[in-house]
Amino acid sequence: MDSYDLSLVHTGIVIEEDNLSLEQLCDACGVQTDWVISLVEESIIEPKGQGLSHWYFSGASLVRVRSAFRLQRDLGVNLAGIALALDLIEELDNLRAQIKKMGQG
Numbered sequence: 001m002d003s004y005d006l007s008l009v010h011t012g013i014v015i016e017e018d019n020l021s022l023e024q025l026c027d028a029c030g031v032q033t034d035w036v037i038s039l040v041e042e043s044i045i046e047p048k049g050q051g052l053s054h055w056y057f058s059g060a061s062l063v064r065v066r067s068a069f070r071l072q073r074d075l076g077v078n079l080a081g082i083a084l085a086l087d088l089i090e091e092l093d094n095l096r097a098q099i100k101k102m103g104q105g
Contacts, residue, residue, distance in 0.1 A: 018059050019056035020062060022047070025061065029069060037052075042082075042083050044064060045061040045065060071085055
């Protein structure tokens, strides 16, 4: 992924198949490496690849890291709370999509 691709990420265009290295993910989200490692340890995000130097993250991970950061920064939520909140938000989004789909059918 080159700098043009990262600028697309910053503007909100996220392509699910894109793979971001740990460093690129941290740069795109404005967070420290140790914090992202903590998110992995709490299963908030899951890297692809074996070993820290070979980790790659999807566009969905980028969205989760940004959301996690806002939850911690704005609301003071700890990592366990972030995991729960993100899972509940994802479930709510899925339910909304199902309701929308039922309304169209």
